[in-house]
Amino acid sequence: MKEIKAGTKLVILETSDLHGSIFPIHYGTNENVPQGLSYAATVIKKHRKQEENLLVIDNGDLIQGTPLAYHFVKYGGNLPNPMIKVLNELEYDAAVIGNHEFNYGMNILNRAVSESDFPWLSANIVYSSTGTPKFGAPYMVKKFDSGLKAAVLGLTTHYIPNWENPKHIQGLRFEDALLTAKKWVNYIHEKEKPDILILAYHGGFERDLETGRETENQTGENQAYRICHEVEGIDLLLTGHQHRKIAGELNGVTVLQPGFNGKQIGKATISFVKDDGRWKIVDKMAEIMELENEEPDESILTLVEKYEQETQSWLDQTLGTIVGNMEVTDPIDLRTNEHPLIEFINKVQMEASGTAISSTALFHNEAPGFSKHVTMREIVSNYVYPNTLTVIRISGQDMKDALERSASYFIVDNGEIAVNPSFSEPKPQHYNYDMWEGIDYVLDIRKPVGQRVVKLTHKGHDVKPEEEFEVVMNNYRAGGGGDYTMFKNKTIIKEIQTAMTELLANYFLKHNTVKATVNHNWKVIW
Structure with missing residues (x-):
């Protein structure tokens, strides 16, 4: 048996x-x-x-x-x-x-x-x-x-x-x-x-x-x-x-x-x-x-x-007022046409760091932007990471390479611009597409990856590969995060240890009223 x-x-x-x-x-x-x-x-x-x-x-x-x-x-x-x-x-x-x-x-x-x-x-x-x-x-x-x-x-x-x-x-x-x-x-x-x-x-x-x-x-x-x-x-x-x-x-x-x-x-x-x-x-x-x-x-x-x-009580605090429109309705449109929200975040980074060039991202596609009466809830809904700021010294070549990395975010599908699957699968990485302030540039998505930066100027002059610039960005990016390897081990000029959510809140408390503006310093064509 x-x-x-x-x-x-x-x-x-x-x-x-x-x-x-x-x-x-x-x-x-x-x-x-x-x-x-x-x-x-x-x-x-x-x-x-x-x-x-x-x-x-x-x-x-x-x-x-x-x-x-x-x-x-x-x-x-x-x-x-x-x-x-x-x-x-x-x-x-x-x-x-x-x-x-x-x-x-x-x-x-x-x-x-x-x-x-x-x-x-x-x-x-x-x-x-x-x-x-x-x-x-x-x-x-x-x-x-x-x-x-x-x-x-x-x-x-x-x-x-x-x-x-x-x-x-x-x-x-x-x-x-x-x-x-x-x-x-x-x-x-x-x-x-x-x-x-x-x-x-x-x-x-x-x-x-x-x-x-x-x-x-x-x-x-x-x-x-x-x-x-x-x-x-x-x-x-x-x-x-x-x-x-x-x-x-x-x-x-x-x-x-x-x-x-x-x-x-x-x-x-x-x-x-x-x-x-x-x-x-x-x-x-x-x-x-x-x-x-x-x-x-x-x-x-x-x-x-x-x-x-x-x-909840903290989230419902009203911090300031927006004149104009800073709400996000279309994430792709925001990433292809300059949006007041991104320009504002870059502006806050530049003021906090005393730096003339800045880059940031729309971290996720559910970011709502800011309504007329801005609350802490909206700030933490848009800026979802506890990032601080870092100012690093980079070359003109580093700047171009970083813009090429961002430009790889897009593909053209039947004449329409779309997100490169490598930025959405297996995990969404929309936070790895950066938008810059303090420089002027054009990205042409019709061109091959690595050759899409067709214009890059600073104060009206073409950026030269050997030139040096001080740029403020979040600490994740400054460390090379998101395959921005050109930033890794760069000279750190300054670190601002206050979290960006606090910097944004403090900006509203200081200025009370903020105008929604864009200066059209960059564009994406396809």
Whole structure:
């Protein structure tokens, strides 16, 4: 008679790229949207009741991204971080450091980590001096009542120094995530002998999962495809960073990526049988759970209601008045014809830095612009990142190369201008198209990429490659972020450490009334 083997299963729930989202609300309009930790909480609590073996993991970019998160950092004082309060309440097992965790500086991040009832994992973020992981243990092991043993290794995209304010990551080294995975996966198998090894990586896929085709420049920002093909011993790879929805298998590794803002949860179900006294994996299944048909958990909303009330009062402050029209109705039109919103942001940057040349971007296609009576809500809806400003010295050639990079944002499709798919897939990167003030230029999209800058002048004279200019831009761009490699390691003339949202608010408070103007210093033709 054939022996019937004992079986069990492990369910892993993954959130990622929550970006400060708890309440089911769009802060720009105050309309309800089915997203955030309050929605995720409902699903997590259901699984707590149903599943004997459950792991709940957040995969990074947790504490930055909403007005709630920003208001807490600026005005929360000694209160605990609201995102951490919720994850503690939901009994998360672990979290992974994401790149945006550093945006508010190390003090805020260290406080968040110290307030957490769960470990933060990142094996490849180490102290420069010692090479030891900054955030404690690089992995965690959880043993369940059934004897099942699960190991979770945390990794973070090592591309962070290309984006982050150097002061926020001082004393740290970001080691190659792929090489670190090889090292620690082997170590964990040898030392811990887990029944399942889960790699939680705040990074995404650099190639198409089915064809292997490159989907982006191979910078090392995302390495999940290579990890699946080059690192043996991973049973489940949790990913994020790209805000994609992915559930499947790659080279025998089950892979997940659960969107962003808590609109979805990733779920992996791993089945085991006992074989020679050890649990052996016999089946793996991955799925993306949409949350739109769930109800938000009221106890979670109550837990952080005070934070939300104070945030809403702050958002509704009227700061100044617009004379004219600064509202955004068509993002493509704004990027091809100079718009008062962009000219205004550049003007604020130039005044704050005392610099005559500036560049900025429309960060996302839902940016509303400014209505007649400008509130803080509108400022944080348009300027969604906690950027500061940096003035760097660049050459005329750098300037032209940067404009060519921006010009590659467009393609011509049947005579109509459109967005190059490389700026919209697999993750929207509209924030990587810059518009400049203080120079005059023309971009001709009919010409090949790299040859589209057909006019570039400064004070009426052609810009020469060897000329030098001082230019103000956000700290992300000044570090070379967005493949603007021509800016990397340039001489820094000045850093303005006040966040741009504050600079914009302060400008309105100082001037009260702002005119919507354009000087038509650039144009795009096709």
